[in-house]
Amino acid sequence: MKRLLFISLLLFVSILTVAASISNVSAAEVVIDTGHHHLGDDFKEELNPDDPEGLVYTANFTLNPSVDIESAELTLTVRSIVSGPTDEFSDKVYLNEIVIGSLNDYVPAETPDSVAVNITIPVHPSLFNPGNNTLKISAGSDANGSNYDDFEFYDVSFHLNETEPVTLEPPLKVAWTYKLPWKYVCEKPAVKTLVKDGVLYLGGDLEEGLIAVDAETGEPLWNKEWSASLAYKNGVLFAVHSSKVEALDAKTGRPLWSKEYSDVGWDNPLVFGDTLFVSTPYDRYVAAIDTENGTLKWKYEFNITSFETGGSNYYQMSGPLVNGNTFVSRYSAVHSIYTEPVEIDPDEPEPETDEPEVEDGLVSLDANTGKEIWRYSNLSTYSYSPFLYKDLIYIENNGTILALSVESGEEVWKTNAGEWADIIEVKNDRMLVNTGKSFLLNASTGEVLKELSYPDKEFPYPEIPVASSMITDKYVYSTGPYNIRVFNSDTGETVWASSRIKGTSVSDPTVYKDKLYLVSTEGILYAFEHGEEGLLFTRGLENSATYYFPPIAIAGMILLLALLLRNSSNKSLVLGPWLIALSGVLLLSLKAIDPYTCAWSLLGFLSILIFFFFMPLAFLVGIAFLVSGIRKKKAWGK
Numbered sequence: 001m002k003r004l005l006f007i008s009l010l011l012f013v014s015i016l017t018v019a020a021s022i023s024n025v026s027a028a029e030v031v032i033d034t035g036h037h038h039l040g041d042d043f044k045e046e047l048n049p050d051d052p053e054g055l056v057y058t059a060n061f062t063l064n065p066s067v068d069i070e071s072a073e074l075t076l077t078v079r080s081i082v083s084g085p086t087d088e089f090s091d092k093v094y095l096n097e098i099v100i101g102s103l104n105d106y107v108p109a110e111t112p113d114s115v116a117v118n119i120t121i122p123v124h125p126s127l128f129n130p131g132n133n134t135l136k137i138s139a140g141s142d143a144n145g146s147n148y149d150d151f152e153f154y155d156v157s158f159h160l161n162e163t164e165p166v167t168l169e170p171p172l173k174v175a176w177t178y179k180l181p182w183k184y185v186c187e188k189p190a191v192k193t194l195v196k197d198g199v200l201y202l203g204g205d206l207e208e209g210l211i212a213v214d215a216e217t218g219e220p221l222w223n224k225e226w227s228a229s230l231a232y233k234n235g236v237l238f239a240v241h242s243s244k245v246e247a248l249d250a251k252t253g254r255p256l257w258s259k260e261y262s263d264v265g266w267d268n269p270l271v272f273g274d275t276l277f278v279s280t281p282y283d284r285y286v287a288a289i290d291t292e293n294g295t296l297k298w299k300y301e302f303n304i305t306s307f308e309t310g311g312s313n314y315y316q317m318s319g320p321l322v323n324g325n326t327f328v329s330r331y332s333a334v335h336s337i338y339t340e341p342v343e344i345d346p347d348e349p350e351p352e353t354d355e356p357e358v359e360d361g362l363v364s365l366d367a368n369t370g371k372e373i374w375r376y377s378n379l380s381t382y383s384y385s386p387f388l389y390k391d392l393i394y395i396e397n398n399g400t401i402l403a404l405s406v407e408s409g410e411e412v413w414k415t416n417a418g419e420w421a422d423i424i425e426v427k428n429d430r431m432l433v434n435t436g437k438s439f440l441l442n443a444s445t446g447e448v449l450k451e452l453s454y455p456d457k458e459f460p461y462p463e464i465p466v467a468s469s470m471i472t473d474k475y476v477y478s479t480g481p482y483n484i485r486v487f488n489s490d491t492g493e494t495v496w497a498s499s500r501i502k503g504t505s506v507s508d509p510t511v512y513k514d515k516l517y518l519v520s521t522e523g524i525l526y527a528f529e530h531g532e533e534g535l536l537f538t539r540g541l542e543n544s545a546t547y548y549f550p551p552i553a554i555a556g557m558i559l560l561l562a563l564l565l566r567n568s569s570n571k572s573l574v575l576g577p578w579l580i581a582l583s584g585v586l587l588l589s590l591k592a593i594d595p596y597t598c599a600w601s602l603l604g605f606l607s608i609l610i611f612f613f614f615m616p617l618a619f620l621v622g623i624a625f626l627v628s629g630i631r632k633k634k635a636w637g638k
Contacts, residue, residue, distance in 0.1 A: 030158040032059045032135060039091075039139040040150025046114060047080060047152040055148060057137040059156070065130035070163040071233075072123040073273070074135075078103055079152040080113040082140075085369055089149035090140040095127045097134070098391045099407070100324040103151070104140075105368045122273030123158070124323045126389045126426075166472045167514045170486045170496035173531025174540020175515060176218035181209060183523035186598035188481075189507035191519045196232045199250060200510075200517060202525065203227045203239075210239065212253060215512060218527060222253035231269035231276060233291060238276055240269045245278065245289060259294035261287060268319035272367070277320040279329055284315035286329060288370060298370035307335040307357055321388040323406050326373065327365040328393055330386055334358050362386060362395065364409060374409035389426040389443050396421045401433060403446060415446035427471045430489070438478075440492060450492035470511045477516055479509045482596075484516065484528065499537040500544045501526070502595050522595055547596050550589035557582055570633055576626025583619040586610055 038044070040052040074093065082089040084104030091103040101121040111117060135156070139148045182204050184190075192203035200215040210224040228239035228246075237250040242265055247256040264285055266278040275297060276289040288297040302315060318330035335357040361377035380398045387394040392412060393404045399419050403412040417435045424432040430449065431441040440449045470477045475495065476487040482505060484498040503520035510517040516528040531539055557578070564574045590607055597604045 028160055028162065030061060030063070030160065032061060032156040032158065034155055036152060036154040038150065038152050039137065039148075041139070041148040042150050044080070044150050047150065052139075052150060055139045057153075059135045061133050061135070061158075062131055063128060063133060066165075067130070067160070068163040068165060069125040069128055069160050071161045072125055072128065073159045074100065074121040074123055074156070075119065075159060076153050076156040077116050077118050078107070079116050081107045081111075081117065081151045082149055083107040083109045083111055085366075088140065088142045091149055091151060092138050092140065093121060094136040094138070095123060095133065096129055097136075098127055098324070100124075100127065102140075102325065103137075103153075105325070120273070122324075124272075124388070124390075127323075127391075164513050166511055168472075168475075168477075168511060168516060168528075169530045170475070171531065171533045171538075172484065172486075172496070172498060172516065172528040173534070173538060175527045175529040175531075177527070177540075178213055178218045178220070178525040180204070180211070180519065180523040180525055184505075184519075184521040186504050186521065186600075188505045189519045189521060191507050192227075192229055193507070193510045193517060193519075194230045194232060194237075195510055195512040195517070196237075196250065197235070200512075201230055201237065202519070203230060212250075213525075215515065215517075215527075218525070221251070224253065229267050229269050231271045233271045236291070238269050238271065238291070240266050240278055242266070245269075245276070245294065247291070247294065257294045259289070259296075261289070261296060261299075268317075270320045270322060272322040275367070277322060277327065277367075279317035279320055281316055281318070284317065284331075284333075286317055286320065286327070286365065286370070288367070300365055300370040300372070302331055302333070302363060304333050304335075304359060306359075307333075312336050318385045321386060321393065322367055323388055323391070325367050326406050327367040327370075328386065328388065328406065329363055329365075330361070330379075330395070331363050332358075332360045332381065362393065362404070362409065364406070376404060376409045384422050387423050387426045387431075389431075392443070394423055394426060394431065394443075396423060399435070401431075401441065401446060403443075413446040415441065415448070425471050428473065430471065432471055432476060440489075470509055472511065477509050477511050479506050479518055481505050484509065484518070498528075499534075499541050500547055500596075501541060502544045502547075504596055504598050504601075546592040549592040553585050553589060554582075557585055570629050570636075572625045572632060573629025576622050576624070576629050579618045579622025579625060581622075583615045583622065586615045586618065590615075 036048040037057055038047045038049050038052050039055060039057055041055070042052065044050055081091060081103050084102055084107065086104050092099055093101050093103060100123050103119060106119040106121065107117050137153065139151070141148045194201045195215050198215050199221060200213050201210065203210045204227045210226065210228055212221040212223065213219060214221060226241050228241040231238040232250060235250050236256060237248045239246045239248060243263055244258060244260045245266065246258045248254065249256060264280050264283050267281045268279045270277045271291060274291050276291050277286070278289065279286045284302040286300040289295070290297055302317065307313060314334040314336070316332040321328045358381060359377055360379040360381050361375055363375050364373040365371060366373060379395065384396050388406070391406050393406055395402050395404065399417055399421050401415045401417055401421055401423065403414065404410065405412055417433055417439065420435065422434040424434055426443050429443045431443045433439045433441055437451060439451050441447065442449055471489055474489060476489050478485045478487065482500050482503065485494060486496045487493065488495050501520050503522040505521050507519040514529055517525065519525050537545060561578050564578065565571060568574045590611055593603065593607065597607050599608065
């Protein structure tokens with residue numbers, strides 16, 4: 001009878017809410033509730049309290065808006081939970097109305113109801129609001145919704161790891177430099193950079209190596225002969241290279257464990273909770289690995305059943321995104337009919353070849369089991385990698401920014417940005433988008449908030465997009481092809497720009513505490529900090545003055561020629577030495593601009609033309625004029 005009365009009350013009230021309020025908190029631990037609570041629909045003497053309080057528990061808490069969360073975990077102790085994974089009696093946990101996990105998934109199978117289990121649920125940082133937040137825990141029901149799971153929980157707390165606050169303010173100056181053992185020639189440096197706990201890690205391409213330096217001073221700490229993609233958690237550096245994953249002591253580089261997983265090339269590491277997720281950039285696999293010992297939790301193999309039989313299939317899986325229980329990865333799949341070269345009779349017309357079947361999209365998996373949840377298959381081949389923020393996945397598709405639901409994969413909003421678009425970063429409900437110009441969008445609605453200024457008079461090649469940026473509360477730090485620019489993150493106005501950095505291009509920026517790091521094509525790692533402006537150049541970048549040597553030197557030579565010709569009757573005797581000297585100036589000019597020159601660029605083409613044609617021609621004509629001038633002088637002397 002008591003149970004029937006309780007269910008009847010539920011029909012009128014729907015849920016019984018227990019509220020708790022926490023004052024402003026900025027500490028690493030946010031204690032939500034230490035009391036014991038019983039959710040469900042039945043009296044249970046073995047639980048504390050024995051009478052259920054309702055179906056939903058709610059606690060409100062407030063975070064200091066200045067807190068920047070890097071990672072977070074929810075901890076609580078539970079009893080009498082149905083172990084998962086399970087479709088029935090799934091006891092869900094919500095943060096700000098977004099599911100962050102199911103309690104069942106963290107309870108080992110065959111756990112007795114009387115045994116208390118300590119649960120830790122990893123939480124994506126973007127799910128927290130600056131200010132007011134709401135935590136909900138709900139009791140799951142059976143398939144008919146007529147019977148609910150009864151369980152006890154207590155000692156509910158959030159444990160927050162705060163991001164080191166960025167205190168960097170423009171203008172900037174060079175703090176220190178470090179010469180890497182490799183260069184990047186003309187392409188944009190594809191260096192893999194990670195800064196954690198005062199250490200800067202850099203990995204080059206292929207076998208260029210892995211280097212760790214002190215982030216404050218630039219002093220080398222340790223290095224490896226192999227390069228790797230990196231992830232970090234609690235003093236452990238996870239290095240993924242080829243088919244191997246290694247866990248290293250982040251301070252010393254000492255190996256902790258090393259595992260090899262199948263004969264495939266793993267990459268794109270991401271740590272979430274106690275799991276390291278990796279995927280194959282040139283294959284069809286995704287894997288989840290235990291961070292403690294390297295044990296393989298699950299492995300997923302992507303397939304497209306709509307492809308015709310025969311031929312060959314080629315797959316790519318991009319970097320993973322994880323939000324609570326959901327894993328999302330971009331995929332690209334190509335089906336080619338031919339598996340080997342086709343012999344063609346030279347006397348016969350060349351046969352028409354069928355176009356390969358191509359499919360690009362997103363795939364979502366259960367992060368705990370690897371089971372596929374949904375696919376979105378309407379992306380273009382040239383779409384960039386997706387971004388995750390709160391409960392939305394953002395992806396570019398033929399110039400349109402799409403926002404998809406993490407839970408279902410359905411479209412929430414879309415905004416046309418132009419012929420193409422690149423999502424640079426999403427933070428503080430703002431999205432930085434590069435379309436050749438740069439825009440700030442509202443991440444929740446897709447509304448365009450501001451176009452970032454990049455005036456032609458300050459940037460001579462406006463068609464070249466901002467390479468990449470990092471957003472802080474006050475500024476957007478951006479690297480163009482060869483310099484740094486800082487924008488006001490609220491207004492989009494340019495605040496400061498550096499002088500040119502030596503090289504043809506620079507890497508994406510990395511901002512940590514009071515410094516900005518980047519790598520130039522010259523193989524130089526730069527660390528910038530706040531400092532006074534130089535007179536003509538950013539302090540520490542004075543060596544880039546050589547870029548301006550050619551026009552200044554040639555202008556000086558022309559001025560010198562005009563002065564010499566004005567006071568000389570023997571023009572040949574002036575032109576000869578001047579042309580010989582000009583060939584030397586051209587040689588010095590080519591050497592001065594060599595670090596800024598690519599052979600296939602306009603400047604590179606002009607350099608080749610000058611070196612192989614104009615410089616020899618000037619030298620030879622100079623010799624001819626000099627000989628002629630000497631003869632004239634001798635003739636006049638007679």
